[in-house]
Amino acid sequence: MGRYIAKRLLSLIPVLFGVSLIVFFMVRLIPGSALEMYMGTQVEATPQQMLELKRIFGEDKPVPVLYVEWIGQILRGDFGFSLRTGRPVLPDIISRLPLSLELTVLSLLISLLIGLPQGIMSSLGKNPFLDLINRIIGLLGLSLPQFWLASLMVLAFSGFAGWIPMGNYIPFSENPLKNLQMLLLPATAIGIGFSAVIMRYTRNSMLEVLQMDYIRTAKAKGLKKNVVIWRHALKNAILPVITVVGFNAGGLLSGSIVIEEVFALPGMGRLALYAIYQRDYPLIQAIVLIIATIFVLVNLLTDIVYALVDPRIRLDEGGK
Amino acid sequence: MAGKKLKLNAIATTGIIIIAFYLVGIIVSFFWVPFDPVDMDTDHILEGPSFATGHIMGTDEFGRDVFSRIMAGSSISLVISLAGTALGGILGTLLGIWAGYLGGAWDHWMMRFADILFSFPSLLLSIFIMAILGEHTLNVVIAIAIVYIPQFARISRGAILQIKQEEFVRAARSNGATSHYILYKHLLPNIVVPLIVQVSLSLSVAILLESSLSFLGLGVQPPAPSWGNMLSGARKVMAIAPWTAVYPGLAIVFLVLGFNLLGDGLRDILDPRLRNVG
Amino acid sequence: MSDDTILRVEGLMTQFKTDYGIVKAVDGVSFDLRRGETLGIVGESGSGKSVTNLSIMRLIQSPPGKTVGGKVIYDGRDLLSLPEEEVRLMRGKNISMIFQDPLTSLNPVLTISLQITEALQLHHHMGKREAKAKAVEMLKLIGIPDAERRANDYPHEFSGGMRQRVMVAIALSCNPDILIADEPTTALDVTIQAQILDLIKNLSSERHTSVIMITHDLGVVAGMCESICVMYAGKIVERASVDDLFYDPKHPYTRGLLDSIPRLDKAGAYGDERLYSIPGIPPSLVNLPEGCPFAPRCSKAKDICTKAYPPETKFDGERPRSVSCWLYAEEK
Numbered sequence: 057m058g059r060y061i062a063k064r065l066l067s068l069i070p071v072l073f074g075v076s077l078i079v080f081f082m083v084r085l086i087p088g089s090a091l092e093m094y095m096g097t098q099v100e101a102t103p104q105q106m107l108e109l110k111r112i113f114g115e116d117k118p119v120p121v122l123y124v125e126w127i128g129q130i131l132r133g134d135f136g137f138s139l140r141t142g143r144p145v146l147p148d149i150i151s152r153l154p155l156s157l158e159l160t161v162l163s164l165l166i167s168l169l170i171g172l173p174q175g176i177m178s179s180l181g182k183n184p185f186l187d188l189i190n191r192i193i194g195l196l197g198l199s200l201p202q203f204w205l206a207s208l209m210v211l212a213f214s215g216f217a218g219w220i221p222m223g224n225y226i227p228f229s230e231n232p233l234k235n236l237q238m239l240l241l242p243a244t245a246i247g248i249g250f251s252a253v254i255m256r257y258t259r260n261s262m263l264e265v266l267q268m269d270y271i272r273t274a275k276a277k278g279l280k281k282n283v284v285i286w287r288h289a290l291k292n293a294i295l296p297v298i299t300v301v302g303f304n305a306g307g308l309l310s311g312s313i314v315i316e317e318v319f320a321l322p323g324m325g326r327l328a329l330y331a332i333y334q335r336d337y338p339l340i341q342a343i344v345l346i347i348a349t350i351f352v353l354v355n356l357l358t359d360i361v362y363a364l365v366d367p368r369i370r371l372d373e374g375g376k
Numbered sequence: 377m378a379g380k381k382l383k384l385n386a387i388a389t390t391g392i393i394i395i396a397f398y399l400v401g402i403i404v405s406f407f408w409v410p411f412d413p414v415d416m417d418t419d420h421i422l423e424g425p426s427f428a429t430g431h432i433m434g435t436d437e438f439g440r441d442v443f444s445r446i447m448a449g450s451s452i453s454l455v456i457s458l459a460g461t462a463l464g465g466i467l468g469t470l471l472g473i474w475a476g477y478l479g480g481a482w483d484h485w486m487m488r489f490a491d492i493l494f495s496f497p498s499l500l501l502s503i504f505i506m507a508i509l510g511e512h513t514l515n516v517v518i519a520i521a522i523v524y525i526p527q528f529a530r531i532s533r534g535a536i537l538q539i540k541q542e543e544f545v546r547a548a549r550s551n552g553a554t555s556h557y558i559l560y561k562h563l564l565p566n567i568v569v570p571l572i573v574q575v576s577l578s579l580s581v582a583i584l585l586e587s588s589l590s591f592l593g594l595g596v597q598p599p600a601p602s603w604g605n606m607l608s609g610a611r612k613v614m615a616i617a618p619w620t621a622v623y624p625g626l627a628i629v630f631l632v633l634g635f636n637l638l639g640d641g642l643r644d645i646l647d648p649r650l651r652n653v654g
Numbered sequence: 655m656s657d658d659t660i661l662r663v664e665g666l667m668t669q670f671k672t673d674y675g676i677v678k679a680v681d682g683v684s685f686d687l688r689r690g691e692t693l694g695i696v697g698e699s700g701s702g703k704s705v706t707n708l709s710i711m712r713l714i715q716s717p718p719g720k721t722v723g724g725k726v727i728y729d730g731r732d733l734l735s736l737p738e739e740e741v742r743l744m745r746g747k748n749i750s751m752i753f754q755d756p757l758t759s760l761n762p763v764l765t766i767s768l769q770i771t772e773a774l775q776l777h778h779h780m781g782k783r784e785a786k787a788k789a790v791e792m793l794k795l796i797g798i799p800d801a802e803r804r805a806n807d808y809p810h811e812f813s814g815g816m817r818q819r820v821m822v823a824i825a826l827s828c829n830p831d832i833l834i835a836d837e838p839t840t841a842l843d844v845t846i847q848a849q850i851l852d853l854i855k856n857l858s859s860e861r862h863t864s865v866i867m868i869t870h871d872l873g874v875v876a877g878m879c880e881s882i883c884v885m886y887a888g889k890i891v892e893r894a895s896v897d898d899l900f901y902d903p904k905h906p907y908t909r910g911l912l913d914s915i916p917r918l919d920k921a922g923a924y925g926d927e928r929l930y931s932i933p934g935i936p937p938s939l940v941n942l943p944e945g946c947p948f949a950p951r952c953s954k955a956k957d958i959c960t961k962a963y964p965p966e967t968k969f970d971g972e973r974p975r976s977v978s979c980w981l982y983a984e985e986k
């Protein structure tokens with residue numbers, strides 16, 4: 057198992073390199089250099105000041121060199137300085153990371169709580185009409201724009217104190233209950249859409265599994281229906297769902313960008329958005345890189361969880 | 377038999393009806409809209425919906441008729457989504473076919489590239505691209521296309537690899553032209569089915585992507601109406617004029633639902649395993 | 655019903671609704687099974703042999719299939735009319751079944767031990783530890799080496815033959831009265847086939863279990879069974895003891911089956927070395943013609959064969975014997 061993880065981690069390195077390349081060079085392509093924007097407010101500067109400014113804004117050397125420097129800095133833990141605030145970028149990101157992660161995890165939990173039972177019930181359903189209604193509701197959940205749902209929630213709940221953060225965010229460490237209360241609505245806004253995806257995959261997976269021979273064997277043994285479903289069917293059906301969850305977790309993370317904006321939550325997503333509005337390269341680079349890295353790591357985590365649950369994969373080296 | 381199934385499939389049919397409804401609205405909007413979608417009318421700011429004034433969905437913060445803006449926005453949103461999906465779909469499918477067919481190093485590197493693109497969640501990637509390209513309507517098409525390229529590439533590559541296994545032996549014996557023909561003849565049926573389903577579902581996601589981008593100010597720029605930027609503008613006035621937020625949102629929801637229903641229904645028909653047991 | 659009879663099937667009918675129409679998979683099947691007897695049910699694919707036995711255990715998937723008629727009498731009660739819950743209690747305990755494909759018949763994500771113990775715990779109310787011990791004992795009995803450790807392994811870690819042995823172990827672990835074996839060796843290598851059949855034979859004779867052996871392989875039947883039912887197109891066309899059937903087949907279809915067996919010691923049915931096969935193909939079960947379903951392929955078919963289905967003709971003798979064929983029945 058340990059070897060499997062190590063091997064997978066190693067294969068991640070080239071991917072992460074590619075990601076960093078893309079991030080860096082794409083950021084460089086953003087029109088309207090920050091230096092120009094900054095200069096717009098200054099009347100003039102001496103040549104020496106210009107040199108210094110160029111160095112600060114990273115415009116004194118050719119781009120590939122800057123890239124290598126940047127990678128070097130990152131590996132040392134230095135993610136650069138924000139062009140707007142002048143402060144180091146990493147601490148700001150780190151301070152906001154827990155919120156975004158918590159939001160993502162909560163929305164995942166909510167979507168599982170809603171989607172899994174729905175999917176299972178739907179696959180067993182004896183009532184085709186109810187099943188149809190269920191599926192349409194599921195598709196409806198998939199069709200809701202998150203930002204719209206979020207906006208409506210803000211509208212509906214702004215009268216009730218404590219449910220809408222409104223800039224007064226209380227972190228988990230301070231007051232867990234209030235914190236959860238604050239994040240419940242935003243997490244639901246993200247989670248509803250995903251619950252529809254989970255419902256569909258669970259349903260399809262269960263339908264397939266229930267057709268399998270080993271289910272027939274289980275019934276032939278005289279096992280109770282519940283046992284057949286929960287012990288025999290579900291454990292098999294859940295496998296593709298794990299894959300889907302892992303693969304889409306990144307979508308949940310980026311969904312938080314919009315939700316944080318609407319609910320005015322001081323999370324990483326919102327930071328990324330404003331960095332983009334303000335062309336704050338170092339900040340953009342750092343955040344996008346971190347989000348993409350998290351995404352990649354989540355995929356790895358999914359594979360590991362999958363290998364833990366599916367005994368057929370455990371002993372094989374590398375699995376696939 | 378497929379036609380019979382299509383008729384019987386309530387889900388897909390409902391989807392088609394909904395989409396048709398929008399298409400009619402779009403076509404009509406080319407010829408006539410109740411009010412000018414862009415013209416500001418400061419005398420009639422934030423009026424509630426009423427049949428009497430003709431503003432059946434009310435007016436927004438600039439006095440513009442919400443319903444007309446929704447109609448105009450529908451063509452913009454749909455065209456962008458279609459164009460983006462088509463562009464991404466065609467490029468992605470071609471890339472996937474090449475990767476699968478050529479195999480070897482080509483395949484390896486192309487898939488690596490796709491993997492890297494896959495490392496970015498869709499919304500993040502499209503926001504990022506818009507930031508680079510600039511907030512212009514056309515660029516939304518490009519952003520959507522780039523997001524979709526890896527997805528379509530993966531599907532078509534999978535289909536090619538499947539047939540490659542089957543036809544390879546025969547193709548090895550015949551000359552190059554014949555193997556092309558075989559691939560062509562057998563590739564299309566294999567690919568068409570999952571692609572059609574994927575296109576329908578991708579369209580629904582594309583519409584959501586476009587509206588999210590417009591909502592964030594990174595997509596269609598005002599005063600051109602997009603459902604997304606209508607909602608963005610509505611945020612400030614939602615409390616006193618809820619219709620400015622409700623109607624554009626509903627417009628998005630139903631069109632996306634239409635494509636989702638269509639895709640889901642098509643999948644039911646074309647992949648019998650997933651139908652209800654029985 | 656004699657004291658000896660443990661199962662009586664009367665007029666069993668099971669149908670499936672398909673897009674093409676109603677398939678009469680089992681169309682009026684009747685037979686008796688005595689205690690300790692091994693009965694073979696022989697037929698081609700699609701003859702209804704598997705469906706018959708799934709119907710007995712009420713394991714037919716309800717859409718699209720349905721048992722629409724007949725009786726299955728076990729222990730004085732008609733299984734088809736009992737509430738589902740009561741039938742469920744009998745499955746695995748009184749009547750067990752093993753299936754054709756050992757690769758797919760075991761749950762891949764559960765240990766072998768669990769798949770055995772859950773049956774033991776359910777039917778014999780054993781505690782966990784007791785059941786585990788019994789499971790290991792059964793594994794040893796069926797010849798799995800290093801049983802103690804291997805009990806915690808998963809199905810994919812066993813070979814096909816071992817998996818099928820596990821299936822046999824599971825089925826017999828609760829000492830059922832009846833074991834139904836649905837083509838248990840079809841998916842296995844020839845050498846393994848013999849082992850499995852021996853295992854079934856030994857275990858069942860030890861415990862005095864009745865066995866219904868479903869197969870298309872006459873060789874299997876010859877080695878294992880005391881009596882045989884031959885099925886065609888959802889009906890039983892001939893019933894006899896093994897010896898009677900092989901030495902004196904009465905139904906033309908049975909004769910055709912026996913003639914199809916390649917023989918090295920004497921000339922085939924054509925009188926020379928050519929291999930014989932029954933001409934034609936089995937009928938579609940959706941639109942069965944009037945009369946005997948075998949008639950189109952039968953060299954002895956008469957006019958009446960296409961008009962009416964022949965009644966059962968019973969023969970006297972020590973062992974029960976009957977055939978449904980106009981060659982023996984009186985036309986009225």
